[in-house]
Amino acid sequence: MRALTIVPVLAACLALVPGASVSETRVPQSPAEISLSFAPLVKQATPAVVNIYAKRVVQARSASPFAGDPLFERLFQDFARPQPRVQNSLGSGVILSEDGFVVSNFHVVGGATDIRVVLSDRREFAARVVLADEQSDMAILKLEGAEGMPFLDLRDSASVEVGELVLAIGNPFGVGQTVSSGIVSGLARSGAATGSARGYFIQTDAPINPGNSGGALIDINGDLIGVNTSILTRSGGSNGIGFAIPSALVAQFLKQARAGQESFLRPWAGLEGQAVDGDLAEGLGLGVPEGIIVSDVHPQSPFAAAGVAQGDVILAVDGLPVNSGPEMIYRMSVAGLGESSDITILRRGERLTVTVPLMRAPEDPPREALVLGERDILPGLALARVNPAVGEEFGLPFRAQGVIVTDPGPVAARVGMRPGDVIASVGGQDIEAPSDVAKALKAAGRGIDVIVIRSGQAVRLRFRL
Numbered sequence: 001m002r003a004l005t006i007v008p009v010l011a012a013c014l015a016l017v018p019g020a021s022v023s024e025t026r027v028p029q030s031p032a033e034i035s036l037s038f039a040p041l042v043k044q045a046t047p048a049v050v051n052i053y054a055k056r057v058v059q060a061r062s063a064s065p066f067a068g069d070p071l072f073e074r075l076f077q078d079f080a081r082p083q084p085r086v087q088n089s090l091g092s093g094v095i096l097s098e099d100g101f102v103v104s105n106f107h108v109v110g111g112a113t114d115i116r117v118v119l120s121d122r123r124e125f126a127a128r129v130v131l132a133d134e135q136s137d138m139a140i141l142k143l144e145g146a147e148g149m150p151f152l153d154l155r156d157s158a159s160v161e162v163g164e165l166v167l168a169i170g171n172p173f174g175v176g177q178t179v180s181s182g183i184v185s186g187l188a189r190s191g192a193a194t195g196s197a198r199g200y201f202i203q204t205d206a207p208i209n210p211g212n213s214g215g216a217l218i219d220i221n222g223d224l225i226g227v228n229t230s231i232l233t234r235s236g237g238s239n240g241i242g243f244a245i246p247s248a249l250v251a252q253f254l255k256q257a258r259a260g261q262e263s264f265l266r267p268w269a270g271l272e273g274q275a276v277d278g279d280l281a282e283g284l285g286l287g288v289p290e291g292i293i294v295s296d297v298h299p300q301s302p303f304a305a306a307g308v309a310q311g312d313v314i315l316a317v318d319g320l321p322v323n324s325g326p327e328m329i330y331r332m333s334v335a336g337l338g339e340s341s342d343i344t345i346l347r348r349g350e351r352l353t354v355t356v357p358l359m360r361a362p363e364d365p366p367r368e369a370l371v372l373g374e375r376d377i378l379p380g381l382a383l384a385r386v387n388p389a390v391g392e393e394f395g396l397p398f399r400a401q402g403v404i405v406t407d408p409g410p411v412a413a414r415v416g417m418r419p420g421d422v423i424a425s426v427g428g429q430d431i432e433a434p435s436d437v438a439k440a441l442k443a444a445g446r447g448i449d450v451i452v453i454r455s456g457q458a459v460r461l462r463f464r465l
Helices: 003-014 039-048 247-258 278-284 325-335 388-394 409-414 434-443
Strands: 049-061 082-095 101-104 114-118 124-133 138-143 165-170 178-190 200-204 216-218 224-231 242-246 271-275 292-297 313-317 340-347 350-357 382-385 403-407 422-426 447-454 457-464
Touching: 039 049, 039 165, 039 216, 049 101, 082 165, 082 224, 101 247, 114 138, 124 247, 138 247, 165 224, 200 224, 200 325, 224 247, 242 247, 247 325, 313 325, 325 340, 382 434, 388 403, 403 434, 422 434
Parallel strands: none
Antiparallel strands: 049 082, 049 114, 082 101, 101 138, 114 124, 124 138, 165 178, 165 216, 178 200, 200 242, 216 224, 224 242, 271 292, 292 313, 313 340, 340 350, 382 403, 403 422, 422 447, 447 457
């Protein structure tokens, strides 16, 4: 049901409620009554939804006077030097605790140097980001000097069902706090969000527009079930397909923020696989396509320690079905580091359950971080040995090895090195450890030939001293 069809019959319906009159205003006593009007629910929830104004300084190039000229545009491509520019962003947030922890989107507050949070009663607070994660497009802020704040309770999003009535609360287009209604129209939407966000989302048809980002998606009890993060649109406006980050993941973000973490830590799976499609399901003897078939397991993976092997099909995590890699990582993330999860697998037609400890990617072998000094050939070049933890940070291939560039520094950047490049050889010498790079550079002479692996491709960099 939509509010526009409900409101005209509100007076008639109230006459059926014992002891109620048209002029009487009271909190509805059941889901059936609350569906007649959202007003009491809105009054309860909106004080905990805030507007966020953020400023960040970005380096932007001014327009070149030679732009479009076929001859001079290339000759004077460096004519316009980057100039610092203040960029403003507007979004929403949700207060999660009395002491002023607030959740919002990374694309609203990430990299901000000045954040101002305005409550519905017009109180204003300065805020700082205490934990941020671009991959999930989520951030936790702390209001300065806040106490006794209104906040929303978190509902376990695993209990949310398609068809539930929901409200989206935020500040679309900067017009002020606004409420829109709809239903949960889909669950387990993985990889559907835009921008940098990856993972698992709740889909809703409640209108969500620019400025709603970071706002609340609540159920008819006023509990937070998700944080609005993006829309699927071709016009820039809401077309009824919006996505929210589930509250179960929000709870883990809040837990890690309270523990002092500055970036979100996810459990490491240490395996590769693919979703089971119709053809695979038939070959595996499954009645319907479900789960993830394992194609490779890292020797240090907790799944390997639990006995999971190539060819196994992962069907569920803690009793909840998983049908994609992002969904499995999401289920593990909401369980939390330091805990364990029961993994249901299918092996040669038999269903088994194994217990997997949830751990971070190991620093084995040690990363041996090294920064070349001022007297080295490429001063400021920061290097590290690739291990599972480093590979996780930089999104490297599953079994990547070698030495990675974590920061090229000013000189190496000019010759073409980038963060994430894996150095295969320098001057024809194979590289196995960070210290090998400095030695090979000194022995290479004036003409230096470096081969790096970038996005799975070998790239040759040549330069002279």
